[in-house]
Structure formats: C-alpha cells, structure tokens
Amino acid sequence: MVITSSAFTNNSPIPDEFTCNGSGINPPLSIGGIPEDTQSLVLIVEDPDAPMGTWDHWLVYNIDPSLTEISPDSVPVNGIEVINSFGKVNYGGPCPPVGQTHRYFFKIYALSSMLDPTLIMDKPSLIETLKPYILSSGELVGTYSR
Helix, strand or coil, X not given: XXXXXXXXXXXXXXXXXXXXXXXXXXXCEEEECCCCCCCEEEEEEEECCCCCCCEEEEEEEEECCCCCEECCCCCCCCCEECCCCCCCCCCCCCCCCCCCEEEEEEEEEEXXXXXCXXXXXXXXXXXXXXXXXXXXXXXXXXXXXX
16 A cells, blocks of 8 residues: 655655645645555554654544545545644644654555544544554655754
8 A cells, every 4th residue: 555645755855835834734645555345544644753752743534445635635535533733633734843854654544444433532542443454554754844
C-alpha cells in the first residue's frame, strides 16, 4: 500500500501552504495498492520529533476504502475525525519551534472491518481498536522547519 502527495515527495519539505505559516490545510494525498477485501481506511498524521513527545496532527478512521484521493482542505469520504494534539478534530498543519526541522508521518492503514465509533475517543483507543484489523499500511514522510 502506498500514500503519496502531489505537493511533496517522501522525505522532502512540506510546502508552507499546508503548515502554520500558510493556510494550514491538509495537503493533497493519493492512496494506492488498497487490498481488495478492505472495509475501511485509517489515516494518522503525526510528528515524532515534537519536544513533548509525538504530536498528532490528524486522526481519521472509517474512511471509504474506494477512496484514492484526499483533496486539500477536505475530510476523507465517510471519515470520522478524532481529537488531535491541538485539541481539535481537523487537520493541524506542521508548526515546529523556530530553528527546528521536524518529520511528519502520514500513515495509512487498510482494515478488514469498519471501526465502532463508540470505542474511539482518542489516539490510544484508535490504535488499540485498529490493530486486529490491519491488512496493509503505507507511509509518507514530509519535513518542515521554520
């Protein structure tokens, strides 16, 4: 399974438009190689380089598995967003401390089931709930510095 973006390539800088120095909207994403028996997708965007530990920028589950494109400034089809580290339920753009370069991991998971929304309140519950259903996964890494 693969996840790519037309805005940046793997291990390269994320354009300002998709960060706190720009509009802060989500970048365009493409998903490929989704297994045939996939029932839902999960998208997790996180920064493991944050000073206080991994910072969650976007958490979305129960995404329609027929989805191959996520447009900028949009929520994936049928996706349910979970509260991120900003305390919001939408995409939060990269915004590392001035003078630091951070990595941003865009992780996509194909699941053999839909997830029960009553079991998911935060990232730990999302991770625990999705684990038994993972069929495949992919990852795209972007960097950003201010």
